Amino acid sequence: QCVLRCPVGALYEQDHVERVWQALHDPSTRVVAQIAPAVRVSVGEAFGTAPGAPLTGQIVAALRWLGFDYVFDTNFGADLTVMEEAAELLRRLSGTGPREPLPLLTSCCPAWVKYLEHYFPERLAHLSTCRSPHEMVGAVVKQHFAARAGIDPERLFVVSIMPCTAKKFEARREELGGAVDAVLTTREFIRMLRQAGLDVTRLAPEPMDPLLGQSTGAAVIFGGSGGVAQAALRTAYHMATGQDLTPDALEWTELGAGGGIRRLDVALGDRVLRCAIVDGLRAARALLESPEFERLDFVEVMACPGGCVGGGGQPRPAAGEAGSVEARLARASALAGIDRASPLRCAHHNPEVQALYAEWLGSPGSERSHRVLHTHYRPRAVPVAKAG
Numbered sequence: 001q002c003v004l005r006c007p008v009g010a011l012y013e014q015d016h017v018e019r020v021w022q023a024l025h026d027p028s029t030r031v032v033a034q035i036a037p038a039v040r041v042s043v044g045e046a047f048g049t050a051p052g053a054p055l056t057g058q059i060v061a062a063l064r065w066l067g068f069d070y071v072f073d074t075n076f077g078a079d080l081t082v083m084e085e086a087a088e089l090l091r092r093l094s095g096t097g098p099r100e101p102l103p104l105l106t107s108c109c110p111a112w113v114k115y116l117e118h119y120f121p122e123r124l125a126h127l128s129t130c131r132s133p134h135e136m137v138g139a140v141v142k143q144h145f146a147a148r149a150g151i152d153p154e155r156l157f158v159v160s161i162m163p164c165t166a167k168k169f170e171a172r173r174e175e176l177g178g179a180v181d182a183v184l185t186t187r188e189f190i191r192m193l194r195q196a197g198l199d200v201t202r203l204a205p206e207p208m209d210p211l212l213g214q215s216t217g218a219a220v221i222f223g224g225s226g227g228v229a230q231a232a233l234r235t236a237y238h239m240a241t242g243q244d245l246t247p248d249a250l251e252w253t254e255l256g257a258g259g260g261i262r263r264l265d266v267a268l269g270d271r272v273l274r275c276a277i278v279d280g281l282r283a284a285r286a287l288l289e290s291p292e293f294e295r296l297d298f299v300e301v302m303a304c305p306g307g308c309v310g311g312g313g314q315p316r317p318a319a320g321e322a323g324s325v326e327a328r329l330a331r332a333s334a335l336a337g338i339d340r341a342s343p344l345r346c347a348h349h350n351p352e353v354q355a356l357y358a359e360w361l362g363s364p365g366s367e368r369s370h371r372v373l374h375t376h377y378r379p380r381a382v383p384v385a386k387a388g
C-alpha cells in the first residue's frame with residue numbers, strides 16, 4: 001500500500017479494482033456505479049482526447065458493458081447536498097439551531113474534514129453535517145432505491161468512481177454506515193476499461209438510470225474549486241428570497257497576497273452574507289488562524305489545488321503533453337461550460353430531487369433527511385510522522 005504525501009493520512013492509494021471485479025462476477029450481487037463530476041471530463045485523456053472533453057454518456061455505456069446493473073450520477077447527490085447545505089446555512093443564520101456557529105464550513109472534501117478533525121478540533125462545530133455527495137447517493141440507494149426496486153440492500157454493492165483517493169478513507173468511516181462499498185479512482189476505472197479492452201471514446205452515449213440520474217448545472221460545478229459555494233448560494237438565495245440568483249452574476253475577489261482565498265458578499269434579503277472560497281489546506285490554515293474567520297458566514301474549502309478536477313486519483317499527463325495545471329484548468333472550464341449549457345442550473349429545480357423530497361425525505365433539514373443525509377465528526381489525534 002502506497003501512502004501519498006498527505007498531511008492527514010487520508011490519501012491512501014488503495015486498490016479497489018479486484019474487489020469491484022469480484023462483485024461484478026458474483027451473480028447474487030447487484031452492482032451500482034455512480035460517477036463524480038470531475039471524472040467525466042478526464043477519463044478520455046487516457047484514450048487520446050484533450051483534457052476537458054466531456055464523455056458522460058460514453059462512460060455510462062462503458063459501465064453497463066462492464067456489467068454494472070445500475071448507473072447513477074453523483075451529481076444527483078451534489079444537488080441533494082446543495083439543498084441540505086443551503087437549509088443548514090439559513091438555519092444557522094437565523095440563530096435557532098443549537099451549537100451551530102458561523103461561518104458554516106463545507107464538508108464534501110474528506111481530506112479537509114479529516115484535516116480539521118486532526119488539527120482544529122475546536123472548529124468542528126463549524127463543519128456542515130451534510131454527507132458528501134457520493135455518500136448521500138450511497139445512503140439513498142441502500143435505504144430507498146433498494147426498497148422501491150425490491151432488492152435486499154445486503155445484496156447491493158455501491159461503487160463510487162471518483163477523482164479522489166481520500167474518498168477511499170471516507171467510505172470506511174463508521175459514521176457513514178457502509179453506504180459505499182468501494183471507491184475507484186479515475187485511474188483505476190481507466191485500468192478496468194483497458195482490462196476489458198474498451199475504448200470509451202468509441203461507445204455511443206447512454207443516459208443514466210432514473211431516480212438518481214438527473215442533475216443540474218449547479219451539481220456539475222462541484223468538480224472545480226468554488227463550485228460548491230456557488231451552487232449552495234444559488235439555492236440559499238432562492239430559499240431566502242423566493243427569487244433565482246443569476247448564476248453568472250457572482251464575482252469573487254482574490255483576498256490578500258498569499259493566494260488561495262476568494263471573497264464575495266451576497267445580499268440575502270436584508271442581510272449581507274460574507275462568503276469565502278479556499279483553495280488548498282495551506283490557505284485554509286491561514287484563514288482558520290486569521291481574525292477574518294470569525295467575520296465570515298459561509299466558507300468552501302477543497303484540499304486539492306483547483307478542487308476535484310486536480311484530485312489525486314485523476315489521470316496524470318504524460319511527458320510531452322499539457323502539464324497538470326493546464327489539464328486541471330481545461331477540465332474546470334469544461335465543467336463550467338456544462339453548467340452554462342444546462343437547462344436547469346439550480347439544485348432546487350431538479351425534478352428527481354423534488355420527487356425524492358415529496359415521496360420520502362419530506363423537506364430539506366427534516367428529521368429523515370438528517371438521519372439519511374447527514375453525519376457527525378470527532379476529534380482525532382495529530383498523526384505522528386514516521387521516520388524513513
Ligand code: SF4
Pocket residue numbers: 108109110111112163164165166167302303304307308309310311312
Ligand atoms: Fe478529494 Fe481533492 Fe476533491 Fe477533496 S478536493 S474531495 S481531496 S479530489
